[in-house]
Amino acid sequence: MPRGRQGEVEAGQAIDKITAGPEGVTVAEIEALLYLPGRPRDTLTRALRIPALSPGWKRSLQQLLEHGADNAAATAA
Incomplete structure (x- = not known):
């Protein structure tokens, strides 16, 4: 797949970071x-x-924020 195009990624294909998100928070x-x-x-x-x-991730993170950040892991929906 040409660089910079959206689409499906298959095993063995390279993924390049092209920009950072607004909050600088990684997927990890x-x-x-x-x-x-x-x-x-x-x-x-x-x-x-x-x-x-x-x-789903926003809901889970919001629950963690509202109920205490040290609670058991939230379930991402």
Whole structure:
């Protein structure tokens, strides 16, 4: 697939980062917020401001923020 085009990615194809998101939160950081203990409230807040974040992840992160960042992992829907 030519660089810069949207579409499906198959095993072995390269993925290049072309821009950073507005809040500078990585996918790995989002996963850590959802599934690991010790969630920083400021990172939860920044993550919730990401327009491209899926509605399910936003719901889960909002629940974590409202019910205490150190609760058990939320279930992303």
